Amino acid sequence: MEKYPVxxxxxxxxxxxxxxxxxxxxxxLLWARKWGTLIGFVALVVLFSLLxxxxxxxxxxxxNIIEQVATLAIVAxxxxxxxxxxxxxxxxxxxxxxxxxVAADLMANQGVPVALAILVALLVGMAGGAINGLLxxxxxxxxxxxxxxxxxxxxxxxxxxxxxxTIFSGIPESFRWLGQGNVAGIPASVIVMLIVVFLxxxxxxxxxFGRRLYxxxxxxxxxxxxxxxxxxxxxxxxxxxxxxAALSGVILTSRLFSAHPQAGNPFMLNxxxxxxxxxxxxxxxxxxxxxxxxxxxxxxxLGNGLNxxxxxxxxxxxxxxxxxxxxxxxxxxxxxR
Amino acid sequence: xxxxxxxxxxxxxxxxxxxxxxxAAPPVATGPGARKKxxxxxxxxxxxxxxxxxxxxxxxxxxxxGWQVTVTDTAADFNLLVSRxxxxxxxxxxxxxxxxxxxxxxxxxxxxxxxxxxxxxxxxAGNAPGVLVNVTSDNxxxxxxxxxxxxxxxxxxxxxxxxxHDPHPGVRARAAAAAETFAAYPNIKVxxxxxxxxxxxxxxxxxxxxxxxxxxxxxxxxxxxxxGWDEPALGAVQAxxxxxxxxxxxxxxxxxxxxxxxxxxxxxxxxxxxxxxxxMAAKTAELIEAYFNxxxxxxxxxxxxxxLITADNAQ
Numbered sequence: 001m002e003k004y005p006v007x008x009x010x011x012x013x014x015x016x017x018x019x020x021x022x023x024x025x026x027x028x029l030l031w032a033r034k035w036g037t038l039i040g041f042v043a044l045v046v047l048f049s050l051l052x053x054x055x056x057x058x059x060x061x062x063x064n065i066i067e068q069v070a071t072l073a074i075v076a077x078x079x080x081x082x083x084x085x086x087x088x089x090x091x092x093x094x095x096x097x098x099x100x101x102v103a104a105d106l107m108a109n110q111g112v113p114v115a116l117a118i119l120v121a122l123l124v125g126m127a128g129g130a131i132n133g134l135l136x137x138x139x140x141x142x143x144x145x146x147x148x149x150x151x152x153x154x155x156x157x158x159x160x161x162x163x164x165x166t167i168f169s170g171i172p173e174s175f176r177w178l179g180q181g182n183v184a185g186i187p188a189s190v191i192v193m194l195i196v197v198f199l200x201x202x203x204x205x206x207x208x209f210g211r212r213l214y215x216x217x218x219x220x221x222x223x224x225x226x227x228x229x230x231x232x233x234x235x236x237x238x239x240x241x242x243x244x245a246a247l248s249g250v251i252l253t254s255r256l257f258s259a260h261p262q263a264g265n266p267f268m269l270n271x272x273x274x275x276x277x278x279x280x281x282x283x284x285x286x287x288x289x290x291x292x293x294x295x296x297x298x299x300x301x302l303g304n305g306l307n308x309x310x311x312x313x314x315x316x317x318x319x320x321x322x323x324x325x326x327x328x329x330x331x332x333x334x335x336x337r
Numbered sequence: 338x339x340x341x342x343x344x345x346x347x348x349x350x351x352x353x354x355x356x357x358x359x360x361a362a363p364p365v366a367t368g369p370g371a372r373k374k375x376x377x378x379x380x381x382x383x384x385x386x387x388x389x390x391x392x393x394x395x396x397x398x399x400x401x402x403g404w405q406v407t408v409t410d411t412a413a414d415f416n417l418l419v420s421r422x423x424x425x426x427x428x429x430x431x432x433x434x435x436x437x438x439x440x441x442x443x444x445x446x447x448x449x450x451x452x453x454x455x456x457x458x459x460x461x462a463g464n465a466p467g468v469l470v471n472v473t474s475d476n477x478x479x480x481x482x483x484x485x486x487x488x489x490x491x492x493x494x495x496x497x498x499x500x501x502h503d504p505h506p507g508v509r510a511r512a513a514a515a516a517e518t519f520a521a522y523p524n525i526k527v528x529x530x531x532x533x534x535x536x537x538x539x540x541x542x543x544x545x546x547x548x549x550x551x552x553x554x555x556x557x558x559x560x561x562x563x564x565g566w567d568e569p570a571l572g573a574v575q576a577x578x579x580x581x582x583x584x585x586x587x588x589x590x591x592x593x594x595x596x597x598x599x600x601x602x603x604x605x606x607x608x609x610x611x612x613x614x615x616x617m618a619a620k621t622a623e624l625i626e627a628y629f630n631x632x633x634x635x636x637x638x639x640x641x642x643x644x645l646i647t648a649d650n651a652q
Contacts, residue, residue: 257575260539263540265537
């Protein structure tokens with residue numbers, strides 16, 4: 001991410017922010033930097049609740065929002081792992097689409113058992129992610145260029161695989177549960193999302209693996225010099241990102257109970273937006289799992305609230321862009337002395 | 338080849354053309370009694386399933402009338418398509434049929450045809466100088482029919498939501514015609530007009546519908562949802578089913594296979610409007626026959642109404 005302003009302290013970021021720098025800043029700005037995004041989120045919720053008190057704060061609407069963002073949250077949280085290292089993954093949307101059509105085709109047309117079809121789809125996602133990782137970590141391509149290329153290729157593969165058509169007939173009923181079923185009233189997709197979020201948080205915040213990824217993001221050169229196997233870790237980060245995309249694609253296919261060769265494509269921009277929004281929360285402009293979850297929630301609440309208020313769709317897009325810019329701007333301004 | 342070379346070496350250019358035509362074309366002018374009419378169908382899009390279907394249908398109609406039909410595909414190569422039209426002109430076919438493809442890109446070929454007085458008929462191709470008549474179903478009529486169908490299904494009253502995508506000219510024309518149609522019913526009110534994101538229209542429409550069902554929670558507060566094409570209609574149907582709002586009627590356009598499967602379940606997805614390619618093929622053959630009998634088409638385009646796909650004929 002932003003490598004310019006305070007790069008000398010980067011290796012420490014993600015663990016604690018430097019107390020020396022903290023003392024030099026005005027208190028109110030520090031406060032805004034840390035909590036601004038969360039406050040913005042709460043403000044959105046309060047605003048929508050006041051404007052539509054009968055509808056927006058209802059339990060039904062919130063369960064709607066959470067279910068709507070479940071697939072995006074899974075992609076975004078896993079992309080966060082790549083973005084922590086300072087890389088980027090543009091291919092997640094296309095990979096989600098590809099995994100979705102592979103799963104659907106295997107179970108609907110090839111007679112493959114549901115669980116096995118899902119497994120194969122997840123492996124396709126991991127393989128796609130691993131190719132990204134190889135290109136970036138070992139091939140020396142910039143992540144932007146490598147994943148731009150694979151995004152196009154994976155997208156083409158999904159279209160080729162389906163001949164551009166929608167797979168909808170012959171999908172076994174047992175596959176419906178993942179995207180549409182629930183356990184004690186909690187949607188299965190939300191449970192999967194919570195598990196993914198918890199595991200990703202555990203991995204990034206509580207393990208050496210996670211610390212090392214943050215170190216790479218802080219200063220790749222230094223990480224290499226202190227003996228961190230930078231290439232292998234970047235490869236693993238991309239592989240995990242591919243896995244997240246595939247899992248989301250499979251759940252989306254179950255939710256829609258049909259596989260469209262471009263269904264997952266919108267994930268890419270939305271996940272990136274959520275990670276950027278989340279990077280402004282709690283910490284110093286660096287991507288992290290819980291921040292991403294907040295980012296996803298902001299996007300979900302914004303879309304839902306504006307729809308409920310009947311705001312014009314084009315204006316919704318503009319507002320979403322403005323809010324992302326504002327959040328990042330406030331965060332970066334408050335970081336200046 | 339041999340013969341061609343000999344032709345080239347001995348004869349003037351004008352004679353060459355005539356002879357080449359004689360070499361290439363089957364002997365059409367012979368045979369007892371009335372000469373068998375020949376039709377050349379040229380298309381850039383035979384690989385497209387719909388194009389193939391409509392051309393096959395036309396071929397059947399034409400052969401039933403006793404005409405000889407040749408079909409040439411240029412695999413999206415418009416340059417080659419122009420050459421093929423010129424070939425057909427040289428062969429002195431009785432009519433040329435364009436199987437889709439924008440005639441604006443075939444100007445040279447069309448000029449050659451009109452100079453030779455060979456009529457050109459378009460099947461869902463478009464209008465351009467040199468095209469006698471184009472048979473198509475326009476988006477506005479599809480939009481109108483779908484809106485009328487939905488209006489009837491909700492007893493001509495209640496709130497309607499429209500799912501559109503105005504950057505696409507076809508969908509835009511459908512939506513404009515639908516909006517005009519709804520406006521003619523005094524008791525129907527279009528309460529929301531939502532832009533659907535592409536790609537990902539099914540999920541996007543599903544989310545928007547979920548939000549709108551929350552915003553209009555009372556049963557009956559949304560009577561119908563009109564979608565500019567089948568994907569958003571499917572998303573709307575899924576949201577309505579998941580929320581138990583099965584009283585809402587959803588209408589699509591295109592008659593895609595997945596829409597038909599959903600319509601056959603007799604749920605909220607009441608119908609879709611498909612382009613009627615059978616009728617397009619039949620109408621084209623009819624117009625050609627009339628032309629052969631000395632009757633030119635009255636206008637340069639013939640619009641075939643869409644075909645309604647309901648639970649009765651969805652499977």
